[in-house]
Amino acid sequence: MPPYMKPRERLAKERFPNYFNAFRPQAYQDPSASRALPFLNPQQTEKTGEAPIVGVRTISWNPLSTLVATGSSDRSVRVWNPDKPSVRQSTDLKGHAAPIERVAFNPAKDAELCSLSTDGVLRIWDVRSKACSNEVKDLGEARTMAWSPDGEFLLVGNRENKLFVINRAQSTPVEVKLQPSRANDMAFCWSGKKVFVAYADGRVRILSFPELEPVLRVNYDGAEGESTEFTLKGHSAECLSIALSPTGHTLATGGTDAVIALWDTSKWVCQRTITTMAGPVRTLSFSWDGNYIVGGSTEGTELEVAQTESGEHVHTFKTSQAVPVVAWAPTRYFFAYTELGSLRIVGVDTDRKY
Template sequence: MAPSSSPPILRPRQGLPKKDFADYFKALKSQPYSDPAVASRGSGSFTHNSLRSIAWNPLGSLVATGSIDKTIRVWNPDKPNVRFSTELKGHSASVEKVAFNPVKDAELASLGADGVVKFWDVRTKASVNEVKGLGTANSMAWDPDGVSLLVSSKGGDLFRISPSQSTVLSSNKQPSDVFQMAFSWEGKRVFTPMRNGRVRILSYPGLEPIAHYPYTMPSEESNEFTLKGHTAPCYTAELSPTGRLLATGGGDSIVALFDTKDWLCQKTISNLHGPVRSISFTFDGNYIAAGCEDAPGIEVVSSESGDHVHTFKTATPSPAVAWAPTRYCLAYSDLGTLRIIGLDTDRK
């Protein structure tokens, strides 16, 4: 079995007891972040999945979105007026993923359906590097040190790239499509959700299986140990801030929670609204929000018990969700735009 994943050092923050969660958020209103010019240009064509990806920077002072209109927008969550935001252009197709460097507040990576990853300095609004030829890419994840980026593409191709080099560092072929990946906190392994519903545990940067059953399997089967929690494609994986749980979401409308000590599936959460496209833990690891694509509403559950805690009402499905890294603020997609609900508890 693979060893457990070491968590990062957490900054002390005020927690929110489960009994108070619903009442706390019922008193708050969500804030829309939208560009009227974009809404006008896209009248009649934007849908609930127009916003493809949401990402916070490490300090929670910026939040970026990637859209089907080929643009990226970086917002100051405290200033929702569009004039305080930054628009980044350069992709020739839909921006499928955005992700801030985990150790650099102003370095943003964007992944386009054009098979290009672009690296941005959001302070200067400049593209500082790009890597082309990544095929029909669908997901990416930074290693925890912010030194390299792992990109997955249709057909099972994995590409390791650097923000400072314009060519691929290395490539690897997987048995099937890989979806949204997650790194262990020490960066030595990566969890890769697969089309067959399983999650492989691979070394990094070697990308070789590192977990195996201690006995011989039938000749037609590999003795590689994989995480089994879904009966449909597994679309996303997310490691808790404490490193104690790995959450996976699938096309079967289930979130599975695995204990990283023994890698057993501890709980499954099934009261969700269709295929799970994104998962996000609160900064303290106590709660999980699941972004689903078939019906309105965002369900929040307790990571400890798996119990339902709260439902955020939305007008449309919200496949992209992201908790802020330092406070109880949830960014999510609704009606094709960004909304954020929450309060900086440090200011209370």
């Protein structure tokens, strides 16, 4: 099901700049996560052609927007209270032996967090007790991860073109399927019956879950031996990121071509594209109401917020360097991103009195 939305006033496009100009970005500084490690030289190039991210590499909000988790290149997983930016008020989850590729809160359990490291180890944590409730190993060179909406399963993709279906309570994968290309990112539909997967060959496949079989077929005959699977083809190069709006009406995809494509999920046509990105679109995130979208990139020093329905530019967040990771909170107008290797959040007022 879609994330729970408490009744609240939506922020009109005209009010957006003034609203966020009233807040300064709040830094959540973890000194250890900001240090570049010897094996993560920023000048070193990954297989994707981009330098690795040093410091915070991934961000996830819990379902109630009361906690935000970060995973870093120093192998640390940390959980923050947005109202308390001091590192002493955060929770450090230790145990990984390699840089963290993804963190993701269980969408159905506000205190359960999953972390995935580049050495193919997945861990599930209870952030209240700091206990690791499950560990899955041997997932290869892990690339991406997503929870099913019911919070019972995870889907993991690695650089060897494999997808793993994982039960949160089991230490071995339920299913392993070889894919035609490397999966860079994935997003479930809100029913959990389909998953949208962005691939290195530029396509987006729509697969059934947990079978991981094509859902849609074209209704015409192609060339002999040509697949009849229907896929989304909105990028001239690699498709890096994908996100489904909270309303379920729009699917966003981002590529190395610096384009964000917005797809109508009822007709599966590209309604519009956003071309204001300075470089490859590494991450995508919708606001809690689905009204706004923002992308993160390894190039440029501005974060451009656009209105989902029109694709029009709404606001620019100025940054001191490129911001590859962005994440709107699921129930509030809190906007989290990485800068200078650390977490930043705009919209939270840590000085307010209760």
